[in-house]
Amino acid sequence: MAVEDPREAERDAILRALAPVVDGIAATFGPVCEAVLHDYRRPEKSVVAVAGSVTGRTVGGAMSEIGMRVLARGDEATDELNYVTRTGAGRLVKSSTMVLRDSTGAVFGALCVNVDVTEVDRVQSLLAALAGAGGPPAEAPVTTFGDDIDSVVDALLDSHLDQTWAGLDRPRRLELFRSLDERGVFAVRRAIEQVAARLGISRASAYSYLSQARAAGTTSAHDTSEGANP
Template sequence: MTGNRPDESYEEDVLRILAAAVRAIGSIISSNTEIVLHDLRRPEYSIAEIVNAHVTGRRQGDSILSGMRTDKAFISAMEESREAVTLLTDYETFSRSGAPLRSSTAIYRGRNARPFAALCINVDDENIRKALSVLQNLTAAMPSQREEAIPQEESGVSPDNIEDLMRDIISSATALSPGAGRADGKRAKLLAVQQMQEKGIFLMKGGVEKAAAALGVTRYTIYNYLDELKNAE
């Protein structure tokens, strides 16, 4: 027991520093951004500090197990690593109600390589998406002269033509990556996902699900493809 005290003291100090950082940053960020500090040594009531808790509906003392679904940060925290800090930035998670969130996480490990703290940022962009939708509807209602002034390929993607656009993208990607092998098929799908991302399809409600259906994969595969493309950049 005595030999563990230096590690425990170090971890307690780091947690106090991070808790102060959460409160300081939380005092100025917008209300759609949650910052939460987890004490991973106590997973059954891990939330040590939290601001803007309404984003995920959690509170101080809640368990990390009651958090977001499909959270890669929690999975990563359970993996072995010798890194003192592991960073996961700008990835998608879902709240318990299914609302999509943008998340970033820093996982801290002690001298024994055991994860003991996680600092997480979760952003709910739903109101921003609604505002963009309103603006798009207003733009669509403008006089036809304005519509004629905008080239068709720059006028954006609407829910009415998203399936047609995805079919064109998949056809183009398949032509650029011919072949019947498994690697050829994955290359074509990656290229298709990249083009869909560039067209803004994934910014639309249901875009990921529609893309997954068109490509014959799960939506989690689409997220993995997006991660792969991001890492390649």
């Protein structure tokens, strides 16, 4: 009989305890609020509880690119609070992502709160215009929210690829893979195959570029450390 890992049991217990909190947060702030509980052990199906419908998430859905970025940072991840983004449908959303840790300090999930502030922003802009104050607000970045992890990976790739793969020289190809890796893309199962297909290269080539990008990053970090401690 397999012995259950006590850390996994602890993590499961934390998620079960937080599930009612998700409902409570959404109920408190009403229809403009959504709370989402994520289990990062399953990036492709990380949503284990959700209340509200600001981003249209459902249980069993995938994490967003924000979650992938947190996942990529591992145990060094920190809470990201009160950041503003925009959905693909144009809704302005203020969010907070609070990482979940087990008793050893390992990050294994997150509790996210999303508040639709679209109408608040419109009223604020109208009042500013009536008062003759201020210029146009800064445009919030668009974030892909969806239950399909493939669409999230595609959106991240599109945001980092401004020309064809053939048009990139080797340093820019390595930079592309490094950037995607830093944002947690390759923590997702089958992402390397998806990226390779989108770029029109073989899986072996994609693995090679990823390995080289990681090696270059490690070397740069080492050189910086050496320079800081002569």
